[in-house]
Amino acid sequence: MDTIDRAIGASLSKCQREFEGILRRVTGEVPEVIAFEPLWNTWVQYYSGPFRQLDTNLLSSASRTGSLFPRYIVLSTMHHNIHRLMEVLSNNIQEKTLGDSNIPERVTDLLESFMRLAILLNDLEASRFGDGVRTNGAA
Amino acid sequence: MGDNPAQARPVVGNLGSWGLAGSRIPVQPYRLSAGATDTMTVRVREKIDIHGVGTDVVDMQGIFTVRRDHPRAIGAAATPQWGQAVVRTEFRSLELSGESPVFGTVRVHLDPNQLSSGEVGAADANSLAAKCRANLNPVVELPELGLTLTTGGQPVTLASKVIQIPPVGDVARSENSVALKDDAGKDLGEIISSDVEVGGVLASIPLGSTGSVGQPGPGEQGGPPRQAAQPGQGEQGGAQRQAGPQPIDAGFFTRTIAR
Secondary structure, eight states: OOHHHHHHHHHHHHHHHHHHHHHHHHTTOOGGGOBHHHHHHHHHHHIIIIIHHHHHHHHHHHHHHSOOOHHHHHHHHHHHHHHHHHHHHHHHHTTSBGGGOSOHHHHHHHHHHHHHHHHHHHHHHHHHTTOOOOOGGGO | OOOOHHHHSOOOOOGGGTTSSOOSSOOOTTOEEOOEEEEEEEEEEEEEEETTTEEEEEEEEEEEEEEEOOOEEETTOSSOOTTSEEEEEEEEEEEEEEEETTTEEEEEEEOTTSOOEEEEEEEOTTOSSEEEEEEEOEEEEEGGGTEEEEOTTOOEEEEEEESSSSOTTOEEEEOOOEEEEOTTOOEEEEEEEEEEEEEEEEEEEEOGGGOOSSOOOTTEEEOSOOSOOOTTTSEEOOHHHHHOOOOOOTTTTTSOOOO
């Protein structure tokens, strides 16, 4: 394992841990009680912090090797898609709750995306340690 | 709102286009590629209100064709670099079809009287993803209702954050709602939201020596790429360019493409 691989591994672990905190904010709750603004603030910190670091490491790896493990492309794309979704929800909901959106389909998209991202992060983290877990369909 | 099961399917991205199922045309992350005309699959979930009829979330499938220019450098960069470049786009066609329990068949295509264009621009300060925007002028056909509606020149603005061009697997979301008008300009409804799940590349035809459209904008440099570069550092000289333009017949964009 070289320096970039170690850096990806470390940043992946951090993302997995930090994202669990975001997921806890929505797990088991109905949209009507999930305040959007704290969720948005937490997400932005995660997106521009731990995830930005992971994405930078992935770019370095892609620059060096000319390719990237497909599941890392999925991981990165999912994060950026979620960020865009959070942006439009921010304009739509502002200081209200997820249940106040007039486009509830997008709230469903968000909760589904969060669940899929958590599964992928957990799976990638587990596979780093050789337990061979593979859940392609979960991504 | 209807109870079509397809409408319940969330828009989270096209799994088959995220590198898991393979693609006939390789697309690499964080890497600019030479200009081309791409035809891609797409799924669009559109929330439509027709006054006096109702509101429904319509799930549509289809294809679109977009011409993307060669990347141009912006800012201080001398050559186009990922996240510091602009790629102008022009939509050439969009064909969507879906079924609604409220409206019946719904078909969407581009308004031939309006330009539908966009660009992939620089990345935000906190992100490596390039900002992608498109202004689309759709025509919404509702044959069972006897309606053909346009947005009267007011585009639906879609935006997304991409790490690949063409943006396979990307989800673009509208940030505005637009009125739907009849031929006389009377408001008959509204597109409340559009959520677009870009699929895989069906065909990609390099621009080659046809070059760029128009002159560089303020602060832009660039033109047709001349050499390959590494991901994140410059432009792609990958398989599509090495293969060179493929011969196409006159009916290429009008015949059915096998999926």
